[in-house]
Amino acid sequence: MHQPRSDDSKMNANLDVVTAAPPTVPAPLAAAPGGRDLRLDLFRGIALWLIFLDHIPENVLNWFTIRNYGFSDATEIFIFISGYTAAFVYGRAMRERGVLVASARILRRAWQIYVAHIFLFTIFMAEIAYVAATFDNPLYAEEMKILDFLKQPDVTIFQALLLKFKPVNMDVLPLYIVLLLLFPPMLYLLLRSPAFALAGSALVYVLTWNFDLNLPAYPNGVWFFNPFAWQLLFVFGAWCALGGAQRLSGVLRSRTMLVVCIVYLIFAFAITLTWYIEPLGRLVPNWLSEWMYPIDKTNLDVLRFAHFLALATVTVRFVPRDWPRLKSPILQPAIRCGQHSLEIFCLGVFLAFAGQFVIGEYSGGPAVQVAISLIGIMIMIAVANLISWYKAIEGRSPSSRVKPPDADLAGGEA
Numbered sequence: 001m002h003q004p005r006s007d008d009s010k011m012n013a014n015l016d017v018v019t020a021a022p023p024t025v026p027a028p029l030a031a032a033p034g035g036r037d038l039r040l041d042l043f044r045g046i047a048l049w050l051i052f053l054d055h056i057p058e059n060v061l062n063w064f065t066i067r068n069y070g071f072s073d074a075t076e077i078f079i080f081i082s083g084y085t086a087a088f089v090y091g092r093a094m095r096e097r098g099v100l101v102a103s104a105r106i107l108r109r110a111w112q113i114y115v116a117h118i119f120l121f122t123i124f125m126a127e128i129a130y131v132a133a134t135f136d137n138p139l140y141a142e143e144m145k146i147l148d149f150l151k152q153p154d155v156t157i158f159q160a161l162l163l164k165f166k167p168v169n170m171d172v173l174p175l176y177i178v179l180l181l182l183f184p185p186m187l188y189l190l191l192r193s194p195a196f197a198l199a200g201s202a203l204v205y206v207l208t209w210n211f212d213l214n215l216p217a218y219p220n221g222v223w224f225f226n227p228f229a230w231q232l233l234f235v236f237g238a239w240c241a242l243g244g245a246q247r248l249s250g251v252l253r254s255r256t257m258l259v260v261c262i263v264y265l266i267f268a269f270a271i272t273l274t275w276y277i278e279p280l281g282r283l284v285p286n287w288l289s290e291w292m293y294p295i296d297k298t299n300l301d302v303l304r305f306a307h308f309l310a311l312a313t314v315t316v317r318f319v320p321r322d323w324p325r326l327k328s329p330i331l332q333p334a335i336r337c338g339q340h341s342l343e344i345f346c347l348g349v350f351l352a353f354a355g356q357f358v359i360g361e362y363s364g365g366p367a368v369q370v371a372i373s374l375i376g377i378m379i380m381i382a383v384a385n386l387i388s389w390y391k392a393i394e395g396r397s398p399s400s401r402v403k404p405p406d407a408d409l410a411g412g413e414a
Helices: 038-054 060-064 074-097 099-134 139-143 147-151 153-161 172-181 183-192 194-211 227-247 255-276 286-292 302-318 329-339 341-362 366-396
Strands: none
Touching: 038 060, 038 074, 038 329, 038 341, 038 366, 060 366, 074 099, 074 172, 074 183, 074 227, 074 302, 099 147, 099 153, 099 172, 099 183, 099 341, 147 153, 172 183, 172 227, 183 194, 183 227, 194 227, 227 302, 255 302, 329 341, 329 366, 341 366
């Protein structure tokens, strides 16, 4: 039995509010260490590159992305880091300035991402419609699921404003918007009772699976990334940032846990091989196939969640926070892209469709596919460097305010 490949439909707060006496929120048992953890930027940047490559169909470099070698993919990396960084930045704001100010900053960031999503939607629709009309190829509109937009643009735009209509490759930002909208009370609970908050998130996850909870999509169906399920990974990332990682440090450092994670990663790799090498599929027992499939991405299957945890455990073991190579020039492009995740994600959506168009119209072979993929990543790096340059110029301006070193950690100003 084969597990069908699911195309990734696929990224991360300065509001001055004056309060007389902000409410007191207890600090977590073990606050995250100060300073910026470059590992977060590095792996978020790599995840953005992988998402870009996975968004280009019939691309030979797709075979080098992690979705072909295990149950999880770059989406899990992106959502976990988003939860971690959001808790790190806004948790500190909630402790220092109160619930009201921190909540206002979170909601402001959600609004910024919503505006970015609508802007991306508008330009993306125009790009696809122009290509489909100019080259007289309606397949582009069909593949990107925008036929309803072309038939009823007024209704479809309204549904897009409600986050119910989402073309292919535009599912991640709506998910992140919903997670941020629900984050203020969860963050407050994480700061007061981390174990209770994580247990509540897990309960919502279980109820989602048992009662098929999801949000409706337009024109039919439900959200590809179910926010009631994916919130568990986001909250778990936040829990880790607010002391959970320190609580688990003893377990994560144990040799037994390392062996268990490596064995599970090998098992996941062996199963994924059966999806592409048909004779190997007959080696999988029927009882295992019936228990395991389908490995649902929409509802964040527990096998996907466990695979990400195993990957994260092994990675943290061999890439410590003070790893010297984090400051090496070869890793700076990925780190820089991770530091500007919202802009680079939006750019990646445009570039992915442009790459799909070139490959589809001009029958690009493996060499063309590799060239398009590398050019796209180089453009993403160049734009990330340009954004960093602009922010450096602003930082040196006499009129600019000094920002903390992790000011862009959550994808916006802290």
